[in-house]
Amino acid sequence: MAAVSDDGVRVVLVDDDPLVRAGLRMILGGDRAIEVVGEARDGIEAEDVVAEHAPDVVLMDIRMPRRDGLATTSALLRRWPTLRVIVLTTFDEDDMVLTALREGASGFLLKDTPPERLVDSVRRVAAGEPILSPSVTAQLIATVAGDNGAARSHGAQDRLERLTEREREVAVAIGRGLSNAEIAEQLFMSVPTVKSHVGRLFAKLDVDNRVQIAICVHDAGLV
Template identity: 55%
Template sequence: MALVSEPRMPIRVLIADDDALVRAGLTLMLKGAADLQVVAGVADGGDVPAAIDAHGPDVVLMDIRMSGLDGIEATRRLRLRPDPPEVIILTTFDADDHVFRALRAGASGFLLKDTPPEGIVDAVRRVVAGEPILSPSVTRRLIAHLLPEEDDRRRADARRVLARLSEREREVALAVGQGKANAVIAAELHMSVGTVKGYISRILTKASLDNRVQLALVVHDAQPD
């Protein structure tokens, strides 16, 4: 995976949600940020590819539950495209039990639908800049809520992935798994932010992963009960 380049301005956003009021609300909300531009809105995951071809968004805000193609499958298909946009999953925490499936499909993170406007704007900026969205506290809550049972095969696969890494790469991977940003990892491991990005890029290549959120899930899967 190539290192993240500087995001273009404005950051172009596509909204995929089958609720017209949600699309309108998000569009109005994002208009308040001078560096963000909502380029299109669609009501079904199946319409996302055509919208990407037409408008070239940098980020897709993707609802999970839509009446046609759901956000998980739409995300999985997007990750098969060359140079796909980042995907942020929109979810209601208490009702949606598919967040981790979506992250494994290649989403860069998730937002709760009641996230304050400044939080949504910040999340869009962060995924374009290559930074994680999942905070350690929210990650722990989601793991407890969505993953009551570990899968032995997935745990074994995750441990094999980490075993292929060098000691320094494992240190970086564990820090990513704890939801730490590049600057924090750099300070704790006494290296530059550019060096951290280089390590993450090599780790993702070795592990055949799309992004750091998937790496965080691998780190979680490898942990003992």
């Protein structure tokens, strides 16, 4: 899959509900930097549509006939590792969201995400920044952190001791679901500086993504 072109972000919509696809097309169509280049009704059709249109980002429903969004995300990323997939979810699909994270999805949004945040999320994911709806982050944390709370808390606190004060502030902001730009504004630093801090957090906390940072911060009782 090619990198995002100067012409804007190319998007494919994958959802079995035509009304949902129409709503997403209308929302994204209001941004000149985004072009919806194709639609698919299920996971099997999605693979053909992605092959034909070479999008930068796929908006992926989880529950679909023939092949669901989890299997489809995995299949797409095996063929096109640089493709970005945003999973559209609801609160009754926590276990599926966690699986999608393991399969390599770049972001998670609730289906009732406000239009402006949806547009912003597509642009950010296309630029290489994973995104998570704050509500989805909170739900994922609650799902993962259910067992052995005392041990998890002590372990998380020990890991956070490795951080500088500034790194800890960035970690807490991630735990609240803030984007790099929002963290930069809140903590009065540049976005590149935030990205540098996030990279160090990955290394120091031995994690692979922002959700794992959020879980660590939650376990330590900082959010």
